[in-house]
Amino acid sequence: MALRVIEIVTPREDKEDVAKSLEERQSDEGYVFWGSPLDDGESLSFRVVLDVRETEDVLDKMENLFAWTDKYRIVVYPAEATLPRLDPLTKEEEAEKNGDQAGEEEDNGNGNGRISREELYADVLDTTLLSRHYAMLVLFSSLVGIIGLMRGNVAIIIGAMVLAPLLGPNVGLALATTLGDRKLTWESIKTLTVGVVLCFALSAGAGLLLGLPDPSEELMSRSVTEFSDIILAMVSGAAGIITVTLGVPTSLVGVMVALSLLPPLIACGLFLGASMFPEAGGAGLLFAANVICLNLAGVVTFLAQGIRPLSWYEKERAKKATLQAALIWTVLLAALVGLMLLQTR
Structure with a gap:
């Protein structure tokens, strides 16, 4: 206990x-x-x-x-x-x-085994704030991912997944949506945007300078999005949120590996830098699928875990924000599935 x-x-x-x-x-x-x-x-x-x-x-x-x-x-x-x-x-x-x-x-009561709302907020905020250390982590993990994907080395790729700098801002965005917290929402979006831009710019530059004369199998596998990837992202996202609410950080490592945000983004940049535009589009689609599914699963799981604001007026604001966000993520997911169906045809 x-x-x-x-x-x-x-x-x-x-x-x-x-x-x-x-x-x-x-x-x-x-x-x-x-x-x-x-x-x-x-x-x-x-x-x-x-x-x-x-x-x-x-x-x-x-x-x-x-x-x-x-x-x-x-x-x-x-x-x-x-x-x-x-x-x-x-x-x-x-x-x-x-x-x-x-x-x-x-x-x-709160008899569901999770940590309190205030503990959860503090834990998520630590991984959501934009800082020099966060930018360095994004750059270093991106370099690890670039090397791993270009060499086709699974162990190195997993190393980049475990660092997972983009996971925190996405979890922060899902929590902010559930609580109707505008400050945390903008901080999460700002941090996520900076992380995505840094990773994409570094990987695109590597693709432009080094080229991809012989793309590895691991790299090519990130250029295709399948329906199983959507299911995996939804399940992994829900599992990750439950792990966060239980306060068990060691279990989050497996989720970081299963829900890979960094490798498809790196692959998209590498392909774009090497002028492999169809492959870049496929990798970008996979990254978008993971982000959409993580946030949608996060909002639903936070609600299922009973995460609510304390005061009644905050609850009303949070309810409105949650409905709007859930609608946006659902529409984006439907559009994503539509693109995938067009690709298969």
Whole structure:
């Protein structure tokens, strides 16, 4: 069972309100908490140890409690273990004894095993912000991919896939759409655009300078888009989003390899630089398919995982943004399938 610690720093005058709120929900959420004074003499620190599945529900209640003041701070961090143990089996047995009503209450909470919305946002934001390091990662991974595709070396190509600098902005865009977050949306689009331009320019330059007298099989395989590629992109995208929401970064490596964004983009640039225009179009189509399917699968999976904004007006804005984005990605996917059907004929 994954554990989290929620630390709440609050003024001393709010001690009773915070303690009462935590005590009221303690039996439902199954957490332990305690308070201690801070060195400044004016603030208190409450620490709550709980199951990761309950984190978002408790955070939302705390945010609603403190919405009227700016004198608080809530910090969330992981805990390896706690003694005495939090016993989820006892809680499940009590829920079974209480019958269906307890089961319904559990369903209304965050009992789906994922990390909280705020943790998820922080994790995604780290891979979405445009920085010098991101640009360097794009250039280096593109160079690795160029060498791997030109030599037809699968191991080198997988190395470029694992670096996967374009995956983060796409996940950020899907999350921003789900939450209706305009700032994160534009930051994701900006970062993704810079990454695509850098990768494409570098690979096109390599194709122009070196040419492709004898294209490798690995390179040629990226010039064709099949319907199985769309299915693979949708499934891999959904799996990647679930992995992100569960907070299991090691599992994301396999998704990076399965959902290859970088190799088809590199192939498109190489083919274009070498004046192989039909092949460049096919590789560009594969890259577009992966981006479209990743974002569409991401929005759907985030919604299925119960990722929602907290306030009602943010929920309304997010609902509108999600519907618009889902419509756009669906139309683009339909157009893509139409192009593929025209190519096969």
